[in-house]
Amino acid sequence: MQWTLAATEQPPEWFIQAVKKYTPASSGVYAAQLLWQRGIRDTQQLEGFVNYKTYQPASPFEFGEEMHRAVARLQLARNAGEKIAIWGDFDADGITSTSVLWDGLGEFFVQNSQLSYYIPNRLKESHGLNYAGIDNLAKQDCTLIVTCDTGSTNIDEIIYAQKLGIDVIVTDHHTLLPERPPVIAIINPRNLPNEHPLYNLSGVAVAYKLVEALYQTLPNIPKHPLTDLLDLVAVGLIADLVQLSGDCRYLAQLGIQRLQEDFKQPPAARRRPGVGRLLELCQKSGDRPTDISFGLGPRINAVSRIQGDASFCVELLTSRDIKRCSELAEDTELANARRKSLQKDVQTQVAQKLTQLDLSTTSAIVLADAQWPVGVLGLVAGQVAQETGRPTILLSTEELGTGDWGLGTGEDSSQSPIPNPQSLARGSARSINSVDLYQLVKDQAHLLHRFGGHPFAAGLSMLVENIPLFTEAINQRLRQSLGGKTLTATVQADIVVTVADLGKDLFLELKILEPCGMGNPVPKLLIQNCWFENAWHRNQQDSQGKKIQYIKTDFDIRDDSTRNPFPGIWWGHYKDELPIGRCDCIAELDYNTFKKRYEIRLIAVRPSANSVFTTHNSELILDWRNQKHSALRTQNSALILEECPTSWDDLRTCWKRCLYNNQQLAIAWSKPNQQSPNQIWLTLIGIAKYLSRTHQPVTRVQLLEKLGISNQALLLGIRALKYLGFTVQRQDNNLRIIQELKNISKTQADAAASKFLAAVREEQFQREYFAEVPLSTIAAMVNTQ
Secondary structure: OEEEEEOOOOOOHHHHHHHHOOOOOOOOHHHHHHHHHOOOOOHHHHHHHHOHHHOOOOOHHHHOHHHHHHHHHHHHHHHHOOEEEEEOOOOHHHHHHHHHHHHHHOOOOOEOOOEEEEOOOOOOOOOOOOHHHHHHHHHOOEEEEEEEOOOOOOHHHHHHHHHOOOEEEEEOOOOOOOOOOOOOEEEOHHHOOOOOOOOOOOHHHHHHHHHHHHHHHOOOOOOOOHHHHHHHHHHHHHHOOOEOOOHHHHHHHHHHHHHHHHHOOOHHHOOOHHHHHHHHHOOOOOOOHHHHHHHHHHHHHHHHHHHOOOOHHHHHHHOOOHHHHHHHHHHHHHHHHHHHHHHHHHHHHHHHHHOOOOOOOOOOEEEEEOOOOHHHHHHHHHHHHHHHOOOEEEEEOOOOOOOOOOOOOOOOOOOOOOOOHHHEEEEEEEOOOOOOHHHHHHOOHHHOOEEEEOOOEEEEEEEHHHHHHHHHHHHHHHHHHHOOOOOOOEEEEOEEEOHHHOOHHHHHHHHHHOOOEEOEOOOOEEEEEEEEEEEEEEEEEOOOOOEEEEEEEEEEEEOOOOOOOEEEEEEOOOHHHOOOOOEEEEEEEEEEOOOOEEEEEEEEEEEHHHOOEEEEOHHHEEEOOOOOOOHHHHHOOOEEEOOOOOOHHHHHHHHHHHHHHOOOEEEOOOOOOOOOHHHHHHHHHHHHHHHHHHOOOEEHHHHHHHHOOOHHHHHHHHHHHHOOOEEEEEEOOEEEEEEOOOOOOHHHHHHHHHHHHHHHHHHHHHHHHHHHOOHHHHHHHOOOO
């Protein structure tokens, strides 16, 4: 495993003093260094980041006409007494989204008689809308569906619902198709500029914004304050691992405060007794983001992973019945214990299979087993990918319902199941920063039955007989893209500290960065030349005292900076795995509410003699995406890349040029404003007809600029034009297009047009991806060849 240390540029003294105002018990140096590294570099930014009271949240009506349409349709439904169904999802973001709409819309519609909710079964259905569920709602005389955390790509299902007399309002945050779905309204932050403060909202936060808009439109109707929903919003936001910036950070800060306030109340006085009981069972107090990411989130997710049906989780989060909530919380805790046990079992089996692989010649790990439960494969695949530094795909060949993908990514999908589910292998894929998993697997689409996801996580299914071919193909493709380089697991430390630094003062100093998440990760501390004492391990137990096979090692850490040891834990490891003698380690500082002590959580460790650190210079690539022309561009000597790429190879070529010329690379493209592929095709036909009629020449560059596509897509478009009776002739640097009267094969023309449309869709997907891919991913990917 390669260890890296973040750039150690020291912030100026004035900035350190500004940070110290928020950390009076300590020097503020470490917090200032982290904030400076993460782009917080002036006092206004600092105050907005640390103190949510100074932040001005965006109005829900910044979603524009879509929000107005949604509110108007809900008002119409309320006035007409219509029946409304909330269609949610089975992961933590989907469950909390459903709960927010259940409580929020429940202020305007009578629950159970007017308002209902539906959560798909993870083991029998996929993410998103489905025909059977829509049929069931139609039988109940439902006339409006409000989705949450799903629905943006369910075009066919939405059309089907319309035919049955059911309107659809979509609230979601996943990738949009080029065409707007035929809905009453679609409230999705992906429609906003990616620098917009609402852009990173998760599903639960989008649902909250819809309720907020209703509260503002009909302020005299609700009996409970809107802020009652914020604790649920925080749970969904943090559990879904979205980037906590803008309104996301603001809502999470407010929500954690509400969560803690409610937990401090006696059980009988809590607004959410189910949440309080869950926190008790996982021995958390609700005042830390980690109480959600390591406590509430995994437990809510465990229910669908183990049982399939997670509908009762909505009742757990929203009911005021203490006895009922306690029963449901116990059921959730048992599901999580079962999940841990299954996950550990699968991890052990995967580890055994890994010993039979030669990782020096394996670029992508693909493993399958008939006994592996699909629900935990994504979790295990993520751990294996992190530990080995290789994209990992784990497949189960057990017989399951035909809807399960084991996605865990929130991506909607639809495709008819094949007749014999027993012949299918189903599972999950997880990647590392330097490998675009989506493209890697998509290149082998001809071997797959279903596939969906994004560059870092996906779900897939294929015929069992295709597994060897698939394994060989993706390894060959990945080796080609790596150009002979070997993938390695990496872990990055943020700051260097000593054991003497550890404790309450440093914890409180670093706490001003919370809530942490994507784009603002939990600080990783590098402790050098240290050693361990009093190490011991044990099996963790569930709340019933039953053993589950999950190991935790406790220890004391020491170094030469102090005579006092400091406690720590290492999850999933035995004490014998700790090196003997002097070591370097990377850890996170935490507070254990159960033991009421400060401690470190060990991330990585190795003997000091072998520790080699690579300083990551994040300043080599400048992120100017979606920024208007500024003086920086004229004053900086960086190579400015303004055209949004459609492949990593395009970026790598520019990067190599920068390295050769010893200059920085500035990525300066904007989020693409793209026409639908069908409209681009019609535009190309229109241009061809016009040029044929006027006998005017055209250059390739002119066509590319007009259509907004690549050379490769244009070539496919020209080929498709030939099947419509057009002849394209090259004269010097110009093209001349002539339309001839001849027999046209509709079949061939449709096939050629389909290839062109598919190429355009893929390019548009890639441009959308490059518009928002994290800078850290770009830095990793450009160095893989």
